[in-house]
Amino acid sequence: MLDFSVLEPYFPLLASAVWITLKFTFFSTIMGFLGGFVLALITLSKSKLLSFLAKVYISVFRGTPLLVQLMLIYFATPQLTGYTISALEAGVLSFGLNSAAYISEALRGGILAVDKGQWEGAMSLGVPKHRFLLDIILPQAIKNALPSLVNESIMLLKDSSLVSVIGVADTLRWADLIQAKTFRAFEAFIVAAAVYYVLVMALNFLGSLLEKKVRVSD
Amino acid sequence: MIEIQHLSKSFGNLEVLKDVSLTINKGEVVTIIGSSGSGKSTLLRCINLLEHPTGGTILFEGQDIVNSKIKIEDIRKNACMVFQHFNLFANMTVLENMTYAPRVVNKLSKVEATEKAMKLLAKVNLSDKANEYPSRLSGGQKQRVAIARALCMEPKVLLLDEPTSALDPEMVKEVLDVIKQLANTGITMVLVTHEMGFAKDVSDTVYFMDGGYLIESGTPEEVFNHPKTERARKFLASILV
Numbered sequence: 537m538l539d540f541s542v543l544e545p546y547f548p549l550l551a552s553a554v555w556i557t558l559k560f561t562f563f564s565t566i567m568g569f570l571g572g573f574v575l576a577l578i579t580l581s582k583s584k585l586l587s588f589l590a591k592v593y594i595s596v597f598r599g600t601p602l603l604v605q606l607m608l609i610y611f612a613t614p615q616l617t618g619y620t621i622s623a624l625e626a627g628v629l630s631f632g633l634n635s636a637a638y639i640s641e642a643l644r645g646g647i648l649a650v651d652k653g654q655w656e657g658a659m660s661l662g663v664p665k666h667r668f669l670l671d672i673i674l675p676q677a678i679k680n681a682l683p684s685l686v687n688e689s690i691m692l693l694k695d696s697s698l699v700s701v702i703g704v705a706d707t708l709r710w711a712d713l714i715q716a717k718t719f720r721a722f723e724a725f726i727v728a729a730a731v732y733y734v735l736v737m738a739l740n741f742l743g744s745l746l747e748k749k750v751r752v753s754d
Numbered sequence: 755m756i757e758i759q760h761l762s763k764s765f766g767n768l769e770v771l772k773d774v775s776l777t778i779n780k781g782e783v784v785t786i787i788g789s790s791g792s793g794k795s796t797l798l799r800c801i802n803l804l805e806h807p808t809g810g811t812i813l814f815e816g817q818d819i820v821n822s823k824i825k826i827e828d829i830r831k832n833a834c835m836v837f838q839h840f841n842l843f844a845n846m847t848v849l850e851n852m853t854y855a856p857r858v859v860n861k862l863s864k865v866e867a868t869e870k871a872m873k874l875l876a877k878v879n880l881s882d883k884a885n886e887y888p889s890r891l892s893g894g895q896k897q898r899v900a901i902a903r904a905l906c907m908e909p910k911v912l913l914l915d916e917p918t919s920a921l922d923p924e925m926v927k928e929v930l931d932v933i934k935q936l937a938n939t940g941i942t943m944v945l946v947t948h949e950m951g952f953a954k955d956v957s958d959t960v961y962f963m964d965g966g967y968l969i970e971s972g973t974p975e976e977v978f979n980h981p982k983t984e985r986a987r988k989f990l991a992s993i994l995v
Contacts, residue, residue, distance in 0.1 A: 657841030660802055661855035661907055662831025671854070675845045753845050753887040 542718045543727060546710070553710035554731055560627055560696040560706065565689045567632025572639025577669070579644055590640070597637035603698050606630040610702045627699040631692060638688055646681030647673060679750040686743030690736050697732070707731050755780045755942060756801065756911065761810035763796055770796045771807070772966040778911070783937045784944045785953040785974075788963035789989060794946045797963070798913050801944065802833035815910070831859050834904035838916040840896040842888040842903070848875070849884040852903045860907065867906070874902040878932050894925030898932050911942040918949060950993055954978050962986045 578590040597605070610626035613619060621629075650673050658668035678685070700709035711728035715721040756778040763771040770793045778784050786794045799805040801812065803819065803826055811818050819829045843851050852871035856862045862870070875881050878898040888896055897917055904912055917933065918926045930952050937943060937956040947953055953960060953974065960977040962970035962985075970977055970986045981987045 651844075653837060653839050653841035654843060656804060656837065657843060658855075660804060660830055660835035660837070661904070662827040662834075662859045663855050664827050667858050672843050672845065679845070754889055
């Protein structure tokens with residue numbers, strides 16, 4: 537029989553586990569956006585070398601599993617540098633680097649979709665490139681790419697469950713521990729699943745609010 | 755004020771400007787006419803370096819802007835362009851469109867820039883649209899805002915690249931009226947247009963281009979009524995003036 541009451545003593549632990557999941561998602565999204573923006577600009581730049589390097593980066597991070605990248609960073613960093621990287625650092629770093637590759641592609645598409653006239657309009661008034669990229673092109677590029685960007689942060693939220701593999705006490709790790717202690721696999725994992733679902737729906741909602749906001753100029 | 759000497763421009767193997775020379779004086783209203791593909795727009799775009807010439811020189815107030823190390827932005831802010839497709843910034847309101855470049859480039863304060871923008875907006879009869887986004891405006895309104903936006907920079911020369919070609923017929927007049935008003939204020943203006951009647955009306959000097967060459971120049975009376983070349987005669991005969 538199903539018995540959710542056995543989980544009750546562990547709910548305070550769940551709260552801190554969810555908090556960790558959120559923290560992971562937040563920091564890796566920030567890192568992914570910043571990295572992705574820089575990468576997108578580099579791939580569109582005139583420097584052949586830089587643009588080639590950026591393309592190699594994107595291809596490597598999109599072409600290998602996130603879990604492999606995570607383990608590589610977590611376990612190989614101490615071996616190579618002598619620095620004992622914490623699980624949190626390793627997680628944020630690998631997720632950030634990985635999502636930067638995806639986000640840069642979404643943003644690149646968004647930038648290319650901005651009408652060429654917007655560039656010329658700004659140039660013809662003497663506005664320097666670094667300014668109009670930030671003030672005119674980027675806002676429109678983000679608007680174009682918003683659905684993919686929201687999607688990317690949803691992916692990050694779900695993929696954050698991978699950090700449980702390197703021992704971070706996140707939501708999935710919580711469920712795993714509870715089922716070991718109580719032998720209640722279904723109850724433990726279904727609660728974890730529900731938590732992720734609620735979080736993803738919340739992100740979705742935020743995304744649609746954002747979408748409405750950026751559509752005011754339509 | 756602007757001296758163009760032996761200007762040429764190629765895109766790959768395609769030579770669109772061939773040995774073009776002309777002088778534009780301060781306060782002069784210059785119109786460039788000719789069939790599509792004759793190089794009119796390219797010539798105009800060379801003046802503020804949206805296209806970089808492949809040969810020749812352009813002297814802007816005595817300074818060679820093609821082969822010099824002057825910052826490209828410093829040239830463009832003095833030679834602002836109005837485009838066929840308006841190119842208003844889609845993510846900014848009308849007022850923001852007009853105050854953006856003056857604030858960023860000319861370092862005007864927000865108050866100063868707004869004051870100037872509102873004055874110019876009143877001149878083009880669009881004061882009530884200050885806080886609208888461009889997507890809410892008609893083509894004619896967009897183009898009037900674009901003209902006012904360029905004027906906010908107080909450029910030394912205003913370049914207009916077929917400003918009425920993308921407009922519905924009933925909106926052409928409102929834009930031409932604004933340009934005509936401007937022409938009478940003593941501003942230096944270079945206009946590429948297919949509106950021959952208008953060109954005849956406002957220009958001090960008319961240039962006729964064909965196949966990348968400047969083949970005819972003179973007062974509207976000379977070019978429209980007594981063209982010297984066969985090509986110009988044919989072109990003018992084929993259109994309604």
